Amino acid sequence: MTADPVVETLDALELVDHHCHGAVTADLDRPGFESLITEGAAWPGVSPFDSPVGLAVRRHCAPVLDLPRHAPADVYLARRAELGWAEVNRRFLTAAGTGVFCVDTGYAPDRVTTPSELAGAAGAAAYEVVRLESVAEAVAAGGVEADAYAEAFRTAAWEAVRRPGVVGVKSVAAYRTGFDLDPARPRAEEVTDAARRWLARGGRLDDPVLVRHLLWTAVDLGRPLQLHTGFGDSDIRMHRADPTHLTDWLHLTAGTVPVLLLHCWPYQRQAAYLAAVFERVYLDVGLTLHHVGPARAGAVLAEALEITPFRKLLHSSDAYGVAEFHHLGALAFRHGLAGLLRERLDADELALEDALRIARWTGRENALRVYGLPDGSPDDG
Template sequence: MATPAGPVHEALAELELVDHHCHGVVAGPLDRAGFEALLTEGDRWPGVSPFDTPAGVAVRRHCAPVLDLERHAPADDYLARRAELGPPEVNRRFLAAARTGVFCVDTGFTPHRLTTPGELAAAGGGVAHEIVRLETVAEAVAARGVEAGGYADAFRAAALDAVRRPGVIGVKSVAAYRTGFELDPARPSDAEVTRAARRWLARGGRLDEPVLVRHLLWTAVDLGLPLQLHTGFGDSDIRLHQVDPSRLTDWLHLTAGTIPVLLLHCWPYQRQAAYLAAVFEQVYLDMGLTLHHVGPVRARAVLEEALEITPFRKLLYSSDAYGVAEFYALGALAFRRGLGELLQDRVDADELGLPDALRLARWAAADNARRVYRLPDGH
């Protein structure tokens, strides 16, 4: 997975990444249907293979050599070699190729049997921390049984217990999937929460009651840890026009001076996210998930738009890899290559000094995340 030459590229290739938002990988074997399902955020299309997407092509181009195959190996050959090596070796190779030193793992989405944070870190030769998904906490509270009038206190207590577990460094909300961001930004009253809890508990299912989603976001503020928010690109459950992060502007005004807010993924709203990072002290962003889906060829364009006005202390790296370890390697490659190209070109044009470029690369690759999550140097 060689990157182009140049001092910025070389420095980025040597840096261990802090992946501030990721997931486990499937621990067992995957057949073709299972692997292809994890290649895409979309539904399956009869007669159309997810290998015939930008992400699928990038896997065959950049991941095949990691499995000792020729570049652009046919999909059947790729999957046969993957099965021959077996999941532990495949995962080890791709996680090693990513050169990630710290994994911040969202443990709240597990439709598959995934590696634990510890297993992921051991395979990648790094250390792991946990990100608590607050909707999962709320749904567990409901599943245990709670009266509507006691929901607020029960959720708050469960969230506090969750974030006090060893290794937890942040929380996450998937409000984007549940309600979108067209929410009243104000903290809901106790009476509003009780009425909303009564409606939700009566019908059951996942947490998609707007008042309770607002309550969850304000509870995150009270917890005091960095809050990750999915924005932009996701699967078909998303209503993309409702997850533009600029819709959070009023809430960000109300929460100024409280906790760091980390906008995940962002595409196609990377410019809106950049604006928020430029005008709100507490806002940060990444282009995770996007980078391995656009691939190394387009990573620079996406990052360049994000960095038009984003303060350099506000860009973090994440892979948002889920299920297949290839996305760890592809996300890291796309980030290193895309950021390296745009910084190196600015150095070559004398718009940026080389020492500054190297410093900015270190910040985005690892140091910004260490600062936001209060991680020690080295881990």
């Protein structure tokens, strides 16, 4: 059989996973494992193994554990327990073929690997992405007066991004308020009034004025800003997580920081529009790809790339908890992109050199450039 140069290039490429999380550092029973492979829940009579992502785990992850493809769930989990969490993590993280991980450290309901631990298990490099809502909530927990909140948050955010190894920041505004916000920078007195209300009631940061203040503070920090959009757990109100709600804010912040739209499904076409018309907007379809599985990854990528400039798509897994997802995310990306590029080659819509360049850009070089990582240019433009 003739070798496919697109497949060979993608298989050999050390990917940059520009948005992911750590892997658990404990052995998992069946309920624990199932809870980590779904954005929903393991309801009575409805197992996450009986879903596209569950089938993908049994098909594509079982061989990494020395099991036959499609191994039954109980057999799969028994083998996982036999190997132990450290060996399971090592196998999947190295199988991913990822050279760089950019790790969001702001979400950790479970004990998960730090960026350095993730890098060590994978034999790769890892950097940190600071979740700004976590910074704000730490400021509140530490005790602050309402009229001092804005400056305290700004100071804490600056300290966080100056830590060694930090390459960007992230917001989960999509979860907290949605994006249908007043796009203007809030006035100081608005922030103080909102902080007074929030600090009095406590809880997570979900005040619209303070979320706006957080997004504008992110612009002031000057670091690449990741924004969760679209697909997520049941906290999301999906119609409010459509990234086109950000259009007016993107006009106001044009020319400042790179804005990276994460996940996007089912709004990958809307995200593609924003990437096509705003210079510093980028997107990925991470999280989505391992949930739809390698068989459908190409369809999602095709929609994301219908109008997106090829310098604007990045790879991410958004893997959290189970290292299977670091591997599946990479596998689905390689498989889906290779199929898409091969289809366009066969239709004579692009040349082989174009296909190979697009593979390298989207899998690795775009992220190196945007985040200013080694082997990339110091910024994106």
